[in-house]
Amino acid sequence: MKNNLKSAINRYLRSKDELAFQIDGPWGSGKTYFVKNNLKEIFKNTQYTPVYVSLNGVSEIGEVKKEINRQVLAAILQMKGDKYSLTSKANSIFNMIDEANLSSEAFGSWINDALSTAKLLKNQTKKSLLKKADLSKFVLITDEFERIEKFSLIPTILGYASNLQNNWNCKLLIVSYEAALTSKNGYDNFKVAKEKFINKSWLFGKDTKENALQIIDQYLKGQAGVTDRLYHWIANISSNVLDLLDSINLRTLKSILSTYCQVVNELVDSTLNAKERDQVLKTSYLSIFVITDLVKRGKLSKLTSIDVLFNLSSDQIRFNKSGLLNKATEDETADQNDISNIVNTFHGKYRDFDDNMLYLSSIKELVLHDSLDIEGLITSINNIFLPTIPEHQRLMEKARNFRTMSQTDLKNVEERLLNSIQGEDIAYKELFDIYNIMNYFKKIDLLFIDVHFPELMERILHKIQQMTYDEVRIGGYLSLDNTEDPNTLKTIREALKKREKKTLIDNDKQGAEYLLNGQILKFRKKGSYFYKNSLFQIMLQNQIIKKFVSWDDNAFGGLQYYLVEEIIHVKNAANIHQHELKYMEEFLKLLENKTANPFLDKVIKFRVKELMGTIKQAYKVLSVTGTK
Structure with a gap:
């Protein structure tokens, strides 16, 4: 699509067409970016000099004339070799002259004489430069017609630009969002003028994704703190995520990248290791992308709907969608449709997205209020993706790989493993795993330390007495697969059955209490009751x-x-x-x-x-x- 547009403009510049060429498309679709960046090679090859003029806020035709003259003069000075930066200096001087309105009563008649001389010099300079320049090799680009302050000026401006095109024998590109004019009083004026002054019109917007990826390249390629590997990851994931959106707004994308660069800059001198920094930057990018897109493009009926998803992994969101929707229904600050749209749009489509995405309160604050809590951000991401592994878990993993150790090394691991759980509140499954590891080492004659197994079993049985019904049914009985010792198996199974029966009756008593005290909603929400009791x-x-x-x-x-x-x-x-x-x-x-x-x-x-x-x-x- 974009290459077709380039070819069309190339043909227009080489043709004898005496009317304008219109590029029309919605705001944020990348029209201005395309004209300023993607046509440079065509302008160079056709030897045309672009003169860009924005009509945003224009209320008088004089403003347009002055801006066009200024930009043409600036282009001419650049073409002639502006080694003393006269372009910007001349523009500044001419602006001062035009805007000066000093009275002789305040400064005396000499100031007016000086201003008159300066204005005369300015006009002579303009005429001299314009007379010598070949204006036929200029392409005048007028942008943002729909943002003109007085729509009644549209025919006048188009007529003036068309006269310049005819007088200079140059080309005229009109960049607009015509749909934004349809509800304005000036649309009829534009429609009439369009028929008279515009020959060809191109609907822009189908190739916005390519523009978006170019913008990502400009912002992040070579950016300090963004490695080549991270840059390519962002480019690939962005290409995928952009396909999920119903439309792409380049202004929103620039806001996303600008915000993301704040996080990148904060991490340049951080003490994070490479793995931690990489994870923080990946997750931050996705979180900033999604939250900014939802906010900037008005995709949320309630901004606080996002809060329901805070610190949940993508898999937790996908597999608990119904629970989150129920939560949103009960929460006055959230909207069920917001949650449904977010999950349906972004989740379960790309594994790399699901593996790295988090909705974070710190990112929401950054997007909405430009407030960055970098330490809170790092902590939130690390807690989910790179949690600190407790000492006993690391030692258990080492013990399972005992075949790679010497006797001295294994004894050291056994001692450290047993010491690591002393006085610590270790979960049932881990205690039971440690018991089984030590028991196995004893069985194969590789236990090199004294282990008081009855005491360890008492701790395990005590943990069972604290289990809920679901913990017994899911984690408890499943743990029995990890032991081959019949006595241990019998002891643990009996304890689990006893606890299951106790929790079941307690659960049913709670259900009876809800039911008979009129708390029907709690009864229904709690789940199933009285299946065994x-x-x-x-x-x-x-x-x-x-x-x-x-x-x-x-x-x-x-x-x-x-x-x-x-x-x-x-x-x-x-x-x-x-x-x-x-x-x-x-x-x-x-x-x-x-x-x-x-x-x-x-x-x-x-x-x-x-x-x-x-x-x-x-x-x-x-x-x-x-x-x-």
């Missing part, structure tokens, strides 16, 4: 029957909810809750006895009988196999 057994053991012969609406509502939603309306309820049958019968008998009390409030009696009807209905559902 009976709700009715728990109520019988804790004499909760009293709640149902009083005015306790929560107890009535909670039990009705459980019976209807967890049993009556569930097709396979009999496979899950059939163990409730025995205790349902006992609970029904107690309720019948309570309703036989002649002094029981008649309304309460009605409600109890209503509840009994629901229990009997649930009982029938659970009795589908014919078992009571």
Whole structure:
């Protein structure tokens, strides 16, 4: 696309076309960058001198005339060899003359005489230079028509530029964003003038990615603190991530790179090792890129939505998307659609992105408020990607590679490993692994230190008593694969089963408490209950029957909810809750006895009988196999 545009402009410059060539495209698509940077070779080969004029904020035709003259004169001076920097000096002097408005009352008549002489000199200089120059080899580039302050000037400006094109026999490039004019009063003026003065128009924007990669090259290639290897990584990952965006805004990209260079500069003299610096710079780039893009292009309905994702790895975000969406729903500062759009746009597409991306509060502060906490940034990234490995974990790894050691070295590792866990709060799995390592060394006669195994086992059993139900089910039983000693296996399995049963009943008691106290949302959020234990057994053991012969609406509502939603309306309820049958019968008998009390409030009696009807209905559902 870009090469086609270059070819089109090349043909235009070599043609006898007497009208203008328009390059039209959205803001931030790289039109100005393209004209100023990508056409240099064509201008050189065709021997055209570009004269660039921005119309941003123009309110009078005189401003346009003055700016065009100034830029043409500057170009002529450069062509003639401006070794004394007269271009900038002349421009400064002419600006001072034009803007001076000094009265004779303040300084005397001599100042006006001097100014008149200076203005005359300026005009003569202009005329002399313009007369000698071959203006046919100029290409006048007018940019930002849509940013003119007074849109009524558009036909006048286009007409003036077209007259110059005809008088000088030069070429005219018009750079614009025509769509931005459609809602303005000046669009009709532009439309009419366009038909009269513009011959060909090129829609720009399809090749913005190439411009973006060139800008990345300009900012980062050769930048102090950016190694060649890091530069190529950034170029490759940027090429991929740019494809994920619905559009590319080069102004946003420049903001991303400018912000990133702040981080790079802060790390130039840091004491980080090469691996740490590389990780910090990779993660910082991606975090700055995504957060800046989301903020600058208005992709977030709430800026605080990003906070839900802070310090989560990309895999954690992808595999817990539903949980994050629920969290966003419950959090007034976040928006569920924001989270969904972020995950769907960026995550799970490129492995290199997922392996290095983090949403960081320090980056958000940098993007929004230009405040950089470099130490906090380094700590956040290292904690996730390069966590400090505890001494005992490093020694365990060494012990597993004992075949590469001498007897002295292995003994040293064994001593250090045992000492490293003294007085330390070591996780169950690691304690058990150390126990198994030492036990294995004892078995193969390579244990060179004294190990008090019963004491170590006591620590392991104590850790088991602190486990949750999920920890027992997932990590606990899985750890049994790491031991071959039958006695150890039996001891640990029995402890895990005992803990599983205890945590399960505790969990179900908590569920019963939520249910019967009207905390239905907590009950539902917590998860599954009463798969092995009976709700009715728990109520019988804790004499909760009293709640149902009083005015306790929560107890009535909670039990009705459980019976209807967890049993009556569930097709396979009999496979899950059939163990409730025995205790349902006992609970029904107690309720019948309570309703036989002649002094029981008649309304309460009605409600109890209503509840009994629901229990009997649930009982029938659970009795589908014919078992009571």
